[in-house]
Ligand SMILES: Nc1ncnc2c1ncn2[C@@H]1O[C@H](COP(=O)(O)OP(=O)(O)OP(=O)(O)O)[C@@H](O)[C@H]1O
């Protein structure tokens with residue numbers, strides 16, 4: 333089957349995964365040293381999950397890496413189950429079928445309670461310990477007090493397991509913000525346990541940046557100063573253009589310089605958007621005989637793309653931002669770069685009146701500030717959408 337030209341879902345690996353060499357090198361180095369935990373922060377769609385996947389692929393050659401997606405976890409038991417499952421899964425992937433711990437574990441969980449108790453004790457070690465507590469929880473039919481304990485024993489399990497197997501274990505938590513619904517219980521346990529073990533390290537990532545700020549960055553945040561922070565940028569202009577050009581060429585299309593410039597000005601290198609725009613251009617072209625991607629093609633594709641985000645952006649604008657923050661975004665949407673005084677002028681107020689909300693927007697990475705002190709909306713497609721509706 334021929335490769336599709338662009339990819340916007342599923343696993344992102346080369347040739348669809350580009351750039352990030354420097355990020356991967358730095359993150360690999362920190363992770364490999366096993367003496368610090370990492371948090372990766374960016375707005376939505378900048379490529380965190382793809383980066384984590386490729387980071388994990390690289391690290392897996394030397395250590396055991398488990399990737400846990402926190403989306404959809406609603407109970408402590410979910411957290412426990414996923415973490416144990418993914419840890420055993422990673423272990424099995426690395427050490428092969430000879431060590432079929434995951435299969436045994438799953439098998440145990442399928443059994444009746446009595447049979448299961450017997451089987452876990454037969455496995456012994458850290459798995460027996462964690463298994464017995466999990467089974468007690470099941471036996472109590474989901475008793476809340478017992479369920480809370482599951483969080484703690486999950487961490488103990490990781491530590492015991494790594495020591496017992498004599499391995500370094502890296503746990504990657506994607507969509508970490510989803511754990512906020514546990515009212516800090518999980519975060520506080522993380523805090524308690526994080527430094528206790530030398531054989532287990534954590535990588536956290538998520539996109540609700542406000543939450544990441546509450547959890548990691550502010551001074552009273554539970555995981556304050558316990559992690560090294562990495563902010564993910566969009567893909568560089570040259571790199572993005574080369575990718576777009578190569579992919580079209582691969583499909584037998586030529587793209588003009590102007591069209592490449594349009595790709596850049598519409599997406600500013602945000603990976604999801606340039607892949608999606610590429611995909612739409614390609615499917616538009618496939619309908620006709622045209623073999624050249626010019627500005628018109630890109631322009632039309634972008635019009636279609638921005639419409640697709642109507643609902644999401646509407647909801648984001650009205651739900652996430654206060655009234656004044658919305659007004660700031662509106663004032664900033666007319667052009668890419670803005671002076672503070674211009675924004676205030678447009679709002680018929682003074683810079684000091686909006687500075688506190690500007691700071692909130694900055695720390696949530698909704699807006700950024702460039703080297704010349706000019707402010708811009710980070711998500712360029714969102715900016716163009718706000719401009720359109722204003
Ligand atoms: N390094 C990359 N090179 C090329 N395309 C990429 C890269 N990283 C991400 N993408 C593209 O962007 C899309 C979104 O990436 P990803 O899911 O990793 O973003 P995210 O930051 O995790 O988003 P969210 O915050 O919504 O979870 C991918 O499906 C892929 O199309």
Ligand SMILES: [Mg+2]
Pocket residue numbers: 380381382506507
């Ligand atoms: Mg993601």
